[in-house]
Amino acid sequence: MRSCEVLIVGGGPAGASAAWRLKRAGADVLVLDRERFPRLKLCAGWITPEVMRELAIDVDSYPHRLLTFPRLRVHVGRVHLPVACIQHSIRRYEFDAWLLERSGAPVEQHIVRHIRAEGEGYRIDDAYRCRYLIGAGGTRCPVYRELFRELNPRASDLQIVTLEHEIEYEWRDADCHLWFFDQGLPGYTWYVPKERGWLNVGIGAIAERLKRTGRDIRTHWAGFAAKLATDLAPGALYDPTGYSYYLRGRVDVVRRDNAFITGDAAGLATRDLGEGIGPAVRSGLRAAQAILDDRPYELGDVTGLSVSSIARSMVSRFLHAGRAGRRVAPVEGGTADGLRHRDQ
Numbered sequence: 368m369r370s371c372e373v374l375i376v377g378g379g380p381a382g383a384s385a386a387w388r389l390k391r392a393g394a395d396v397l398v399l400d401r402e403r404f405p406r407l408k409l410c411a412g413w414i415t416p417e418v419m420r421e422l423a424i425d426v427d428s429y430p431h432r433l434l435t436f437p438r439l440r441v442h443v444g445r446v447h448l449p450v451a452c453i454q455h456s457i458r459r460y461e462f463d464a465w466l467l468e469r470s471g472a473p474v475e476q477h478i479v480r481h482i483r484a485e486g487e488g489y490r491i492d493d494a495y496r497c498r499y500l501i502g503a504g505g506t507r508c509p510v511y512r513e514l515f516r517e518l519n520p521r522a523s524d525l526q527i528v529t530l531e532h533e534i535e536y537e538w539r540d541a542d543c544h545l546w547f548f549d550q551g552l553p554g555y556t557w558y559v560p561k562e563r564g565w566l567n568v569g570i571g572a573i574a575e576r577l578k579r580t581g582r583d584i585r586t587h588w589a590g591f592a593a594k595l596a597t598d599l600a601p602g603a604l605y606d607p608t609g610y611s612y613y614l615r616g617r618v619d620v621v622r623r624d625n626a627f628i629t630g631d632a633a634g635l636a637t638r639d640l641g642e643g644i645g646p647a648v649r650s651g652l653r654a655a656q657a658i659l660d661d662r663p664y665e666l667g668d669v670t671g672l673s674v675s676s677i678a679r680s681m682v683s684r685f686l687h688a689g690r691a692g693r694r695v696a697p698v699e700g701g702t703a704d705g706l707r708h709r710d711q
């Protein structure tokens with residue numbers, strides 16, 4: 368039987384962030400993940416500057432693909448809006464493995480199945496024992512299933528279904544594009560270029576509303592792929608895969624005795640854009656801090672809306688440009704050069 372002070376189930380952004388904070392404070396931590404890293408994680412890989420700040424990641428030193436967008440291109444029907452704000456894209460395959468390794472925590476490949484309370488702590492699959500348990504296992508997290516599901520049942524009207532594919536592709540437009548409600552989709556489609564010839568395209572929609580439209584997600588995908596073929600990504604071939612997760616609903620109980628839930632396990636993705644990496648990171652850090660400082664674990668500052676962070680980025684971009692005495696970069700045109708960190 369392996370014993371540790373804090374056991375984290377799941378080594379994605381939530382688990383790796385918690386592990387990083389705990390290890391830096393000298394805690395005895397172990398991470399269990401069903402996969403061997405680097406592992407595939409379906410995700411567009413768009414992240415905000417706040418995530419980089421919270422994790423103290425210097426964008427210039429990050430060793431893998433990282434592309435900085437000086438704008439998002441938002442399309443709603445015939446309205447095409449360039450939104451001047453700084454955002455980044457990474458490849459989850461690289462980012463998650465790097466984050467987990469950087470945490471310095473030992474990682475074991477193990478599929479967690481059974482969790483039992485034992486004294487002040489927990490016994491996992493009769494193979495691990497811990498005092499504190501952090502559930503960071505994503506949508507199908509066993510900590511959620513065994514300890515929290517009854518307390519926080521998930522709302523079916525907040526379930527998101529997705530299809531996406533990340534491919535090697537020499538894209539020409541270096542901007543991130545989002546199309547909302549295209550062809551009646553109750554959600555949005557995206558085109559997210561990655562540094563050095565990778566591209567992620569995908570589609571996400573509220574499952575219940577999609578069902579009511581009578582068109583399934585694969586039909587929407589076909590329309591989306593046809594549009595990309597005539598415009599942004601001619602000649603690209605896709606074999607998309609699906610995944611489902613939950614937008615932020617009522618999460619009444621996030622701590623139960625010495626057990627915590629974080630990230631997608633708690634269903635924390637933002638209501639407007641389904642952004643889950645930021646909430647996963649912040650909740651992981653908050654859970655770790657609650658353990659270290661013996662204080663309440665609260666998610667009050669884990670935002671439920673991406674638009675607030677985008678607005679902050681827009682304001683800081685304008686202020687930054689003002690202080691530097693230069694014009695904010697024009698928002699027309701995306702080029703494929705200067706990819707690493709084009710702040711302005």
Ligand SMILES: Cc1cc2nc3c(=O)[nH]c(=O)nc-3n(C[C@H](O)[C@H](O)[C@H](O)COP(=O)(O)OP(=O)(O)OC[C@H]3O[C@@H](n4cnc5c(N)ncnc54)[C@H](O)[C@@H]3O)c2cc1C
Pocket residue numbers: 376377378379380381382399400401402408409410411412413414477478479480503504505506507508509529530531569610611612629630631632636641642643644645647
């Ligand atoms: C198609 C798609 C596109 C998305 N695009 C974006 C985006 O661009 N930006 C953004 O911010 N968010 C995006 N999201 C949401 C984002 O991917 C998630 O919210 C985020 O990954 C949550 O992180 P997490 O650490 O909570 O869970 P995860 O990243 O899912 O990590 C959970 C880990 O737990 C492990 N695990 C699961 N079960 C077990 C078990 N029984 N035992 C041991 N280990 C287990 C898994 O192997 C996994 O490594 C997207 C989601 C999808 C599906």
